Amino acid sequence: MAMNVSLQAVHPIEAPPPLTNNTPPPLLMNDFEGMPGTCGGLLLRFCQFVFAVISLVVMGTTSDFPSVTAFRYLVAAVSLQSLWSILLAAVDIYALLVKRSLRNPRVVSFFTFGDGITSTLTFAAACASAGITVLIGNDLNLCDINHCTKFESATAMAFMSWFLVIPSFLLNFWSLASKSSP
Amino acid sequence: MAMNVSLQAVHPIEAPPPLTNNTPPPLLMNDFEGMPGTCGGLLLRFCQFVFAVISLVVMGTTSDFPSVTAFRYLVAAVSLQSLWSILLAAVDIYALLVKRSLRNPRVVSFFTFGDGITSTLTFAAACASAGITVLIGNDLNLCDINHCTKFESATAMAFMSWFLVIPSFLLNFWSLASKSSP
Numbered sequence: 001m002a003m004n005v006s007l008q009a010v011h012p013i014e015a016p017p018p019l020t021n022n023t024p025p026p027l028l029m030n031d032f033e034g035m036p037g038t039c040g041g042l043l044l045r046f047c048q049f050v051f052a053v054i055s056l057v058v059m060g061t062t063s064d065f066p067s068v069t070a071f072r073y074l075v076a077a078v079s080l081q082s083l084w085s086i087l088l089a090a091v092d093i094y095a096l097l098v099k100r101s102l103r104n105p106r107v108v109s110f111f112t113f114g115d116g117i118t119s120t121l122t123f124a125a126a127c128a129s130a131g132i133t134v135l136i137g138n139d140l141n142l143c144d145i146n147h148c149t150k151f152e153s154a155t156a157m158a159f160m161s162w163f164l165v166i167p168s169f170l171l172n173f174w175s176l177a178s179k180s181s182p
Numbered sequence: 183m184a185m186n187v188s189l190q191a192v193h194p195i196e197a198p199p200p201l202t203n204n205t206p207p208p209l210l211m212n213d214f215e216g217m218p219g220t221c222g223g224l225l226l227r228f229c230q231f232v233f234a235v236i237s238l239v240v241m242g243t244t245s246d247f248p249s250v251t252a253f254r255y256l257v258a259a260v261s262l263q264s265l266w267s268i269l270l271a272a273v274d275i276y277a278l279l280v281k282r283s284l285r286n287p288r289v290v291s292f293f294t295f296g297d298g299i300t301s302t303l304t305f306a307a308a309c310a311s312a313g314i315t316v317l318i319g320n321d322l323n324l325c326d327i328n329h330c331t332k333f334e335s336a337t338a339m340a341f342m343s344w345f346l347v348i349p350s351f352l353l354n355f356w357s358l359a360s361k362s363s364p
Binding site for chain 2: 067068069070120123124125127128129130131132134135138139170173174176177178
C-alpha cells in the first residue's frame, strides 16, 4: 500500500493507458450485417446461389434453349454465378465457424471484383433473355410453339439472383473505400 | 530583437499553429480526376452524351425499330442517358467556371444514385438489344431482311455509353464512402 502511494506520487499523471483504451480502432467500425463473414452475408450468398440454380435448372429443362445464343449465355452466366456464390458462402461459413473477420483489404477487393464481374454477367444474360422472351411472347406472339413460361421463369430467377448480388457488391465496395480513406 | 527573445522565453513551446498547418484537411484528400467538378469528369460526361446520342440517332433512323420492344426500350434508355449526361456536364462546366468544388455529400449521393439508375437502364437496354441482334443475325440468319448493321451499331454505342458511366458511378460512390467513414 505504502509502495503504491509513493509510486503515484512519483508519476502523478498516468494518462496514456486510458487514452489508448478510449479511442476505438477505426478498422472495426464498418463491420455491419451483409458483409462477408457475417450471418447476413451468408444469407445473401445462399439466396444468390438458390436463385441462380433455379434459373439454371428451369432453363436447362427446356429442350430448345441451345438454339438461342442468349439462352445459352444465360445458362453459362448463372452457372458461374452459382459457383461463385456457393464458394463465397463456404468462405463465410468458415469465417463464422472460426470467428475470423474477413476485413483484410486484399480479400475484400477480391470479393468486390468477383461480385462486380459475376453480377454484370448475370444481369447482362438476364436482360438478353428478357429481350428475347418479350420478342417471342409480345412482339411475335409465338408462345404457343415455345416454352415462354419456362423462359420467363428462368429470366426472372436470374434477375432475382442479380438483385441479391448487388448488396454484396455495394457493401464490399463501401467497406473497401471507407477503409482506404485517410 | 530583445522583445522577441523575451516572448520566446515566456512561451518556450509554440506548437499549435504548425500542428494545424501540417495535418491536411481529410475532406480535400479524395478530389482526383473524373469526379464531378473536374476536367476529367466533364470529359467523361461529354463522351457519355455523345455515344448515347449516336445510339439514339442510329436506332431512330431504322424504320422498323418500333416493332421490337427491346429496341423501343433502347431508344428510351439512351434518351434518358443523354439527358442525364448533358445535365451533369452542364453542372461540371458551371463548377469549373466558378471554381466551385462539388464535394457536398448530398450532391455526390444524388449524382451516385442518378448514375446508378441510368447506367443500369442503359446496360439493360444494350443487353436486350444485343440478345435480339444476335438472335436475328446468328441464330435465325435474317440479316438480309433486317437492318442488322444499324441495330449492331446502336447497341455498341449504348454499350460504350454505359462503359463510360461506370467510372463516374464508381468514383462518386468511392468518394461518398470514403467521406462518410470515421
